[in-house]
Amino acid sequence: MNRRLFLAQAGALLAAPAIASAQKAESQPLKMPFREVGFRLADSRKVLCFFAFTCPVCAAYHASIAQWGESLPQGWQLEFVPVTLPQRDTVIAARAYFAALKADRAKIYDFVGSAYTEIQDRGMKQDDPRTWETAAKVAKMPGFAESWQKVTTEAVKKSYDDLVAYQVSATPTLAIGGRYVITPDDTNGDRELFFKLAGAMVSKSM
Structure with missing residues (x-):
């Protein structure tokens, strides 16, 4: 050859x-650092934060997400949504969160912080009434028990419906503008980058 x-x-x-x-x-x-789901018009100016009281990452991020939410553009709002599954403990946890909102919205972060401590540090269970009684006591919510009775089944069911609609499989998860979904996993746990991504997705939604 x-x-x-x-x-x-x-x-x-x-x-x-x-x-x-x-x-x-x-x-x-x-591969993009976010997921896109079917557009939900009702959430077009919202950021939904799905969280679980049993999730250590949620506990670590909760205050930062709340602070970040205060910087959202005018007309936008941040809503925390407790992960609700067809399981008794998560249904009770969701009801407790909504009861706290009704009792005193201004003290909700004190309530949430105390609940994280009771569940994650002290080993209390989500389906134990003492968990939520203690969280409400620490947050100084005397009307918590009364508000508990006012939480509707529809409110708890909506949190489950939202979970399904946004295909939430990890916590915390942000659903932005009714369309985009991100988690800290999308930035490999880089907190600063996560909030930059969240801000960029808000801008993209606008």
Whole structure:
């Protein structure tokens, strides 16, 4: 075989895998640091934060997310949504959160902080009434027991419906503008980058 022809053929064979690999990489869509779900008009100017009282990451992020929410554009609002599943303990936790909101919205973060402490540090259970009685006492919510009776089944069911609609599989999760969903996993746990991403998704929603 002609030496020049041999070298040309060998070069082509060696280059083929590299070309195929490059073409494969080009054909694969770039993974974005967020998910997009079907648009929900009612949430178009909201940021929903799905959280669980049993989640250590939620406890670590809760205050920062609340503070970040204060910087949202005019007309936007942040809403915390307790993860609610067809399980007794999560239903009770959701009801407790909504009862606290009714009792005294201004003290809700004191209530949440105390609940995290009771559940994660002291081993209290979400379906134990003493957990929520203690959280309300620490937050100085004398009307908590009364508010508990006023929480409707529809309010608790809505938190479950929202969870399903946004396909929440991790906590905390932010659902932004009724369309975009992000979690700290999308920034590999980088807190600063997470909030930059959240801000960018709010801007994208506008």
